[in-house]
Amino acid sequence: MLNLAILISGKGSNMNAILSAVQEGEIKNVKPSVVISNNPSALGLRSASEIFRLPTKVVLCNKQTKGWDYDKQIVSVLCQHGVTPESGLVCLAGFMRIISPEFVRRYNMRIMNIHPALLPSFPGLRAQKQAIEYGVKVTGCTVHFVDEGVDSGPIILQKTVCVLDSDTEETLSSKILKEEHKLYPRSVKLFAEDKIQVKGRKVFIHN
Ligand code: GAR
Secondary structure, eight states: OEEEEEEESSOOHHHHHHHHHHHTTSSOSEEEEEEEESOTTOHHHHHHHHTSOOOEEEOOOOTTSOHHHHHHHHHHHHHHTTOOTTTEEEEESSOOSOOOHHHHHHTTTOEEEEESSOTTSSOSSOHHHHHHHHTOSEEEEEEEEOOSSSSOSOEEEEEEEEOOTTOOHHHHHHHHHHHHHHHHHHHHHHHHTTOEEEETTEEEEOO
């Protein structure tokens, strides 16, 4: 059984998509164990506890707790809920913090992130706005393992979305989000089924 933690900062719609897929039996052998947020008013915290009946934890950050000092507290919550570097999976789902190298190394290739662009294009904040301003005709979303850089880890799955002349940041974001809700559960399922192999930068999916 794979113990799963989801880290959120906001709405948590990707979290909902993953948890629904587990609840509906599309993803097997995964035990959602805890939802953690840096933001006490993250909407997703409510659905995690009220709909999915999961333990939730807010880890506040301040000037004293940056980088590994902050992440240490996250790791302690993960371990309390059995999400260990040996047997756990951590999914960042709209978690708007950069993870420290110490955390990344400890959970090597066991932290996933979803990003609303076709990486390596448009990393960082407001990827959809960046795509519109650049004038690309195609963008999309990426699920990747987290490494020590920003949105730079090995790519697990990607899905394209067309950019129309009429698209705004909002319309494009919602088209991409719809695809994110399919891509992230698929990635977690592949991981849980042990079908993912990482060799350097490359991720191989085995059937
Ligand atoms: C999603 O679009 C996700 O790709 C993005 O934040 C949104 C979270 O939505 N993440 C990033 O931009 C990370 N760089 P959600 O809270 O409804 O899942």
